[in-house]
Amino acid sequence: MFLVLQVMSDLYLPTVTSNIIDKGIAQNNISYIWQEGFKMILVSFLGVAAAGGNIFFAATQSMKMGQKIRDDMFDKVTHFSEADMNRFGAASLDTRTTNDVVQIQNVMVQILRMMLMAPFMLIGASTxxxxxxxxLTIIFLITLPVIALIVGVLMYYVVPLFKVLQKKTDRINLIFGETLTGVRTIRSFNQDHYENRRFDAANKDFANTGIRAFTIVSFIIPIVTIVFSFINVAIIWFGGQMVSNQSLAVGNLVAFMTYSGQILFSFMMLSMIFVFLPRASASATRINEVLSVKDTITDPAIPVDFPVQQSGTLSFEHVYFRYSNAEQQTLQDINFSAHTGQTVAIIGGTGSGKSTLINLIPRLFDPESGVVKINGVPVNQLTQHDLHEQISINQQQAILFAGTIRENMHYAKPDATDDEIWYALTIAQATEFITTENGGLDYHVEQNGDNFSGGQKQRLAIARTILKPAEIYIFDDSFSALDFETDAKLRMAPKE
Known part of the structure; x- marks a missing residue:
């Protein structure tokens, strides 16, 4: 509505100017000039107000759309299986959720502001x-198809470059993220110069691709400007002759030139859209690749309630598992049962499939064949929510979140009291470095727990696992960074 009002105001003003020249100035009619002048001021204010409304809603809707896409992306990624996470990679998912969404937001603003206005303006001004x-309109019939052809050819070459540009953004984020995470390792092996060269190579590659893409794009506006400069010369040349032989009024020539400028402006707006569209198109494709992934781990159509028993069991029955595209199976014919109160240790060499076996219990993967059961019910017949409620797992890598120790503990049990948290920390042998002098449960935890040692992070992660009330507790190589004494105490504490 605001856009139409703005375009109508812009199209009406040249007609008012024409009337002032032909009927006011030419006939020395001062009152008519004042009358049309006030009308021009009124229409101008209306156009400005409409433009303001259009800009406001364009910005509002583009931001809301970006918010919606990011919400959907985040929700989708949190439900990814391990295979899906490995398929995309963390760096690429970061880029798709941030940079790619920004490209979509930018083009959304341009569409609501320019792309919708340009056709209205072009058709209205031409009419x-x-x-x-x-x-004089014949001039446009000859030149406009030429401009459209030139812009189309340039876009043919620039679209693939913008698609490549987004992939190279992934590469930069990957290297930068690895450097931030592994900065201590890089320094300890004195590989600063190597990492600088690696990032510089990726950065130059990105820059060179961007230069090629935007160099091609930069030709659009100069070409359009040159063509329309010739159009203006032709309008003045032929229009002047028509004025001299009195077949065209001076006011109409002025109005025609104004409409010519509006047609030029419309083409300029469309050209600017063509700058944004290819990159946004590539970003939209990358976003849809994430959103269109079909969940490989899904809840059953008719789920079974979790069977509560006094003596629970966890059993693997002829379980086989193979990673996608792997030639050999990681797990072959796994059979065992664990009962309430028992501790089962799974021992094997590096890469033998211990973590893979563990990940089958909470359904981070599904087996190729065979079945994993809890209390006699296959885990794939339970909802993921009900299944995860009964499992407390401590992964191989101790993950802590930025915040406080209390907030990290609440991940396991949101309503846990301070006494319960301290009890879990005591079992995990973590109270020695968490004292009230250091802030206690309000002690600040940096991202990834970087302000703690490896052993301290492991003990905090173990405390969080113990804090959660569950039927099954899983510890995936969770004691590797502990000294022998702490390891022994920690193993004995849960039994006691």
Whole structure:
């Protein structure tokens, strides 16, 4: 609505100017000039107000759309299986959720502001120009197809470059993220110069691709400007002759030139859209690749309630598992049962499939064949929520979140009291470095727990696992960074 009002105001003003020249100035009619002048001021204010409304809603809707896409992306990624996470990679998912969404937001603003306005303006200005002088309009019929052809050829070459540019953004984020995470390792092996060269190579590659893409794009506006400069010369040349032989009024020539400028402006707006569209198109494709992934781990159509028993069991029955595209199976014919109160140790060499076996219990993967059961019910017949409620797992890598120790503990049990948290920390042998002098449970935890040692992070992660009330507790190589004494105490504490 605001856009239409703005375009109508812009199209009406040249007609008012034409009337002032032909009926006011030419006939020395001062009162008519004042009358049309006030009308021009009123229409101008209306156009400005409409433009403001259009800009406001364009910005509001583009931001809301970006918010919606990021919410959907985040929700989708949190439900990814391990295979899906490995398929995309963390760096690429970061880029798709941030940079790619920004590209979509930018083009959304341009669409609501320019792309919708340009056709209205182009059609309206062309119609009004034809009304003022049908003969001069022939100039546009010759030149506009030429401009459209030139822009189309340039876009043919630039679209693939923008698609490549987004992939190279992934590469930069990957290297930068690895450097931030592994900065201590890089320094300890004195590989600063190697990492600088690696990032510089990726950065130059990105820059060179961007230069090629935007160099091609930069030709659009100069070409359009040159063509329209020739159009203006032709309008003045032929229009002047028509004025001299009195077949065209001076006011109509001025109005025609104004409409010509609006047509030029419309093409400029469309050209700017063509700058944003290819990159946004590539970003939209990358976003849809994430959103269109079908969940490989899904809840059953008719789920079974979790069977509560006094003596629970966890059993693997002829379980086989193979990673996608792997030639050999990681797990073959796994059979065992664990009962309430028992501790089962799974021992094997590096890469033998211990973590893979563990991940089958909470359904981070599904087996190729065979079945994993809890209390006699296959885990794939339970909802993931009900299944995860009964399992407390401590992964191989101790993950802590930025915040406080209390907030990290609440991940396991949101309503846990301070006494319960301290009890879990005591079992995990973590109270020695968490004292009230250091802030206690309000002690600040940096991202990834970087302000703690490896052993301290492991003990905090173990405390969080113990804090959660569950039927099954899983510890995946969770004691590797502990000294022998702490390891022994920690193993004995849960039994006691």
């Amino acid at each position: 009004m120009a034809f009304v003022k002088s049908p003969r």
